[in-house]
Amino acid sequence: MNIVLLSGGSGKRLWPLSNDIRSKQFIKIFKTEDGTYESMVQRVYRQIKGVDPDATVTIATSKTQVSSIHNQLGENVGISVEPYRRDTFPAIALATAYLVDVMKVSPEESVVVCPVDPYVNDDYFSAVKDLSKEADKGEANLVLMGIEPTYPSEKYGYIIPVSADATSKVKEFKEKPTKEVAEEYIKEGALWNGGVFAYKLKYVLSKAHELIDFDDYYDLFSKYETLNKISFDYAVVEKENNIKVMRFNGEWKDLGTWNTLTEAMEENVIGKGVMNETCSDVHILNEMDVPILAMGLHDVVISASPDGILVSDKEQSSYIKPFVDKFDEHIMFAEKSWGSYKVMDVENESMTIKVTLNPGHKMNYHSHKNRNEVWVVLSGCGSTIVDGYTQNIKAGDVITMNAGCRHTVIAESELKLVEVQLGKEITADDKEKFDIEY
Amino acid sequence: MNIVLLSGGSGKRLWPLSNDIRSKQFIKIFKTEDGTYESMVQRVYRQIKGVDPDATVTIATSKTQVSSIHNQLGENVGISVEPYRRDTFPAIALATAYLVDVMKVSPEESVVVCPVDPYVNDDYFSAVKDLSKEADKGEANLVLMGIEPTYPSEKYGYIIPVSADATSKVKEFKEKPTKEVAEEYIKEGALWNGGVFAYKLKYVLSKAHELIDFDDYYDLFSKYETLNKISFDYAVVEKENNIKVMRFNGEWKDLGTWNTLTEAMEENVIGKGVMNETCSDVHILNEMDVPILAMGLHDVVISASPDGILVSDKEQSSYIKPFVDKFDEHIMFAEKSWGSYKVMDVENESMTIKVTLNPGHKMNYHSHKNRNEVWVVLSGCGSTIVDGYTQNIKAGDVITMNAGCRHTVIAESELKLVEVQLGKEITADDKEKFDIEY
Numbered sequence: 001m002n003i004v005l006l007s008g009g010s011g012k013r014l015w016p017l018s019n020d021i022r023s024k025q026f027i028k029i030f031k032t033e034d035g036t037y038e039s040m041v042q043r044v045y046r047q048i049k050g051v052d053p054d055a056t057v058t059i060a061t062s063k064t065q066v067s068s069i070h071n072q073l074g075e076n077v078g079i080s081v082e083p084y085r086r087d088t089f090p091a092i093a094l095a096t097a098y099l100v101d102v103m104k105v106s107p108e109e110s111v112v113v114c115p116v117d118p119y120v121n122d123d124y125f126s127a128v129k130d131l132s133k134e135a136d137k138g139e140a141n142l143v144l145m146g147i148e149p150t151y152p153s154e155k156y157g158y159i160i161p162v163s164a165d166a167t168s169k170v171k172e173f174k175e176k177p178t179k180e181v182a183e184e185y186i187k188e189g190a191l192w193n194g195g196v197f198a199y200k201l202k203y204v205l206s207k208a209h210e211l212i213d214f215d216d217y218y219d220l221f222s223k224y225e226t227l228n229k230i231s232f233d234y235a236v237v238e239k240e241n242n243i244k245v246m247r248f249n250g251e252w253k254d255l256g257t258w259n260t261l262t263e264a265m266e267e268n269v270i271g272k273g274v275m276n277e278t279c280s281d282v283h284i285l286n287e288m289d290v291p292i293l294a295m296g297l298h299d300v301v302i303s304a305s306p307d308g309i310l311v312s313d314k315e316q317s318s319y320i321k322p323f324v325d326k327f328d329e330h331i332m333f334a335e336k337s338w339g340s341y342k343v344m345d346v347e348n349e350s351m352t353i354k355v356t357l358n359p360g361h362k363m364n365y366h367s368h369k370n371r372n373e374v375w376v377v378l379s380g381c382g383s384t385i386v387d388g389y390t391q392n393i394k395a396g397d398v399i400t401m402n403a404g405c406r407h408t409v410i411a412e413s414e415l416k417l418v419e420v421q422l423g424k425e426i427t428a429d430d431k432e433k434f435d436i437e438y
Numbered sequence: 439m440n441i442v443l444l445s446g447g448s449g450k451r452l453w454p455l456s457n458d459i460r461s462k463q464f465i466k467i468f469k470t471e472d473g474t475y476e477s478m479v480q481r482v483y484r485q486i487k488g489v490d491p492d493a494t495v496t497i498a499t500s501k502t503q504v505s506s507i508h509n510q511l512g513e514n515v516g517i518s519v520e521p522y523r524r525d526t527f528p529a530i531a532l533a534t535a536y537l538v539d540v541m542k543v544s545p546e547e548s549v550v551v552c553p554v555d556p557y558v559n560d561d562y563f564s565a566v567k568d569l570s571k572e573a574d575k576g577e578a579n580l581v582l583m584g585i586e587p588t589y590p591s592e593k594y595g596y597i598i599p600v601s602a603d604a605t606s607k608v609k610e611f612k613e614k615p616t617k618e619v620a621e622e623y624i625k626e627g628a629l630w631n632g633g634v635f636a637y638k639l640k641y642v643l644s645k646a647h648e649l650i651d652f653d654d655y656y657d658l659f660s661k662y663e664t665l666n667k668i669s670f671d672y673a674v675v676e677k678e679n680n681i682k683v684m685r686f687n688g689e690w691k692d693l694g695t696w697n698t699l700t701e702a703m704e705e706n707v708i709g710k711g712v713m714n715e716t717c718s719d720v721h722i723l724n725e726m727d728v729p730i731l732a733m734g735l736h737d738v739v740i741s742a743s744p745d746g747i748l749v750s751d752k753e754q755s756s757y758i759k760p761f762v763d764k765f766d767e768h769i770m771f772a773e774k775s776w777g778s779y780k781v782m783d784v785e786n787e788s789m790t791i792k793v794t795l796n797p798g799h800k801m802n803y804h805s806h807k808n809r810n811e812v813w814v815v816l817s818g819c820g821s822t823i824v825d826g827y828t829q830n831i832k833a834g835d836v837i838t839m840n841a842g843c844r845h846t847v848i849a850e851s852e853l854k855l856v857e858v859q860l861g862k863e864i865t866a867d868d869k870e871k872f873d874i875e876y
Contacts, residue, residue, distance in 0.1 A: 015731075016728075274761055274764075276754065276757070276761060278751070278754055286747075288747070289783075289784065290454075290744065290745060290746040290747065290770065291746045291747070291765050292746065292747040292748075292749065293453075293746065293747070293748050293749070293750070293758060293761050293762065293765075294749045294750070295748075295749075295750035295751060295754040295755065295757065295758065295761075296750060296751025296753065296754030296755075297738070297749060297750075297751060300735070300749070302747075302749050304742075304747055306728065307728060308728040308729045308730065308731065309724075309726070309728065309729070309730040309731070309740075309742055309747060310730075310731050310733075311730065311731070311732045311733075311735060311738070311740055311749050312731070312732070312733035312734055312735075313716070313733060313734025313735060315734065316714065316716055316733040316734030317733065317734075319714070319733065320731060320733065323712055323714060323731050323733075324731065326712075327729050327731075332728065344782040344783060344790065344792075345727075345782060345792055345816075345856070346727065347816055347817060347854065348817070349816075349817060349833065350816040350817065350833070350854075352782065352790075352792070352816070352856055354782075354783050354790070372834050374814050374834070374836055376812050376814065376858045378783075378785055378787075378788040378790070378858070378860070379785060379786070379787060379788065395787065395788070395860055396810055396812070396860045398812055398836055398838060400836060416785065416788075418783070418790050418814075418856065418858055420814045420816070420856055422816070422833055422834045
């Protein structure tokens with residue numbers, strides 16, 4: 001099975017655990033059998049490999065997520081990087097071309113496209129596999145998953161099938177309705193549209209060539225900036241008559257808000273947190289090193305990260321976005337392909353950061369125009385290269401780098417260091433990358 | 439007027455803003471006219487000086503509070519340090535001897551003793567002054583303040599006066615009663631005992647000499663460890679027949695819990711905090727650099743500091759102590775006589791701290807047996823002395839100190855630095871102090 005996971009944009013609906021560079025799919029909130037926690041993307045990837053160990057998984061995403069994906073799924077996962085945001089049709093066309101031209105998958109094969117963030121059980125991915133097999137038959141150009149509704153939701157689009165059979169032709173698509181209209185749809189046998197669909201690669205490639213002038217993946221990638229924004233629904237689905245839908249009646253949750261997310265949590269407390277016996281339906285998600293104490297609260301979610309602290313009635317938590325948008329966008333924590341960093345202190349002319357490098361990883365070799373930096377090694381071992389000069393490092397070593405000086409650090413074991421940045425203008429943009437000189 | 443403020447022990451009832459080394463009286467929560475915030479001790483000190491600019495104020499406290507007191511009230515305030523905890527009679531005897539032998543106040547003069555943490559208006563200190571004048575007359579050996587009760591409280595002791603006059607002889611003292619009994623007392627004209635009383639210095643000195651064999655303040659201080667624990671009530675008040683009480687009917691609040699403390703706050707938010715329009719009666723006290731967002735909450739107090747985060751129904755907030763007692767006692771923030779420090783990161787074999795020195799202040803000259811340290815100067819200027827060698831420092835400078843090496847830093851302007859401690863056993867006790875060698 002070929003599968004493209006759409007790893008959507010960053011968002012603040014799960015602030016303070018999600019921010020402009022960390023999307024909700026990377027937050028580790030699901031307890032696994034060995035007691036550690038995994039993120040949505042890790043859970044989905046594990047589930048796919050469980051159902052089909054040979055599945056070719058490609059993640060379609062923006063470049064800001066590449067580090068987090070490699071950090072969480074390793075270096076072997078396929079990634080189709082959208083160099084610019086151009087809506088779903090260009091993104092799906094690019095991922096399709098990536099499968100054919102980079103992964104060398106035959107255009108005759110099928111692929112299933114699905115969002116990376118549904119909270120589902122393994123039966124969902126069995127249904128995804130069935131979708132792929134149905135598309136393989138070539139009887140329909142598109143095969144959609146239709147989720148049997150459990151309540152008249154206003155949040156989803158609806159698919160009206162021709163029949164109540166397990167697989168049926170699609171009669172009609174309906175936009176997100178009001179609750180009353182949703183009730184009518186459900187009486188007619190409508191299904192939720194969960195955004196999951198399968199097609200033969202050659203089908204979307206031909207649609208792409210109809211709309212875009214390009215040779216292959218590499219050409220499409222290079223002209224991506226010039227493409228028009230257009231949704232896959234508008235460009236393909238609404239114009240296609242030969243569409244089938246397959247029913248799915250297992251568990252399916254969309255974890256877009258704190259309210260729905262906490263429903264999927266097995267435990268009430270992740271991280272350091274204590275609540276007294278007068279609390280009910282309280283969830284604590286704490287990424288800080290210090291404890292949270294909750295007393296006498298009901299239906300409340302508390303979440304703390306280096307970015308901030310949310311305390312919200314669960315119902316109200318759907319409305320956090322406009323408030324969070326007003327906060328400073330200073331990113332206090334980030335996962336990178338080489339490890340992670342955490343901002344510990346910000347002053348007018350300095351910033352202090354804790355850097356953790358994973359074993360065998362290194363930073364880019366880079367320099368800054370407007371700031372000096374000092375590294376103090378806390379633990380681990382490895383080496384630094386500063387202006388071409390290599391030096392072994394261990395706990396307690398201090399490396400000072402003036403503005404303009406090229407530098408990197410390479411971790412042998414896990415390496416932790418404090419980085420003090422000093423200068424009048426400290427920005428993330430002030431960074432020039434170089435090839436390493438030895 | 440001579441006044442002794444009893445600055446009581448540390449406590450966790452206002453965690454995370456109070457901890458084992460920061461007592462509630464040092465938390466800056468009261469907005470002043472110029473928009474800055476002052477603590478209970480600063481507010482009370484300012485109020486006393488407002489009513490009587492020439493007042494001799496002495497703070498009776500333990501040595502753990504000396505740094506905070508100097509930091510908040512300056513170097514000129516008198517402090518009678520109890521070298522050990524020996525209950526109120528030894529503490530008051532020591533402060534009394536301090537006034538006579540150190541401050542050279544005549545034993546014929548009066549002193550008023552009062553707690554440092556009532557939340558009151560200026561009229562309270564006018565009443566305190568009246569108490570002092572009444573004691574000056576020498577008609578009674580003790581003159582107490584009796585606060586007119588506003589409700590039948592179970593939290594206070596009661597004083598039954600002989601008459602309802604502004605000043606009356608005391609008929610009887612009553613322990614903290616039940617609510618029903620309190621109602622009876624109030625019908626009889628009882629007053630709350632707020633722990634405020636005045637006496638001639640010579641009176642308590644003679645009582646002290648009856649119970650303790652000592653020459654003067656210095657002698658009493660030196661043998662303080664050997665004294666028995668005994669309360670002032672038991673040693674003096676209960677045995678004294680000649681006691682008067684003066685009525686006070688102004689505002690008087692005891693801010694011992696989050697519930698009562700937030701009632702005294704003029705604003706709902708101190709520090710970075712936002713609440714949406716569905717919140718009511720919510721208070722946010724945030725000492726962190728990142729924002730708190732509160733939504734859909736009612737009657738809740740949220741407080742965050744480097745020590746932790748409390749989210750509590752206000753009523754429930756009275757019961758935090760047993761929960762907080764279970765948390766690690768690692769102090770993450772402290773005010774010192776020379777400035778303050780904040781723990782930024784703790785690892786197995788390292789600790790990273792941000793140190794802020796006030797202009798003109800310095801650390802003790804000291805060394806550590808089991809840890810190396812690195813200082814990175816963030817801002818300000820001053821000098822370091824390391825093993826007798828003095829060096830000027832400015833932003834970006836790095837100072838490395840091996841275990842055993844003697845060191846201090848002296849701030850010319852406000853000086854901020856990152857201190858990285860490295861070693862297998864990092865403890866606050868691992869510190870040897872020295873006189874500075876030049």
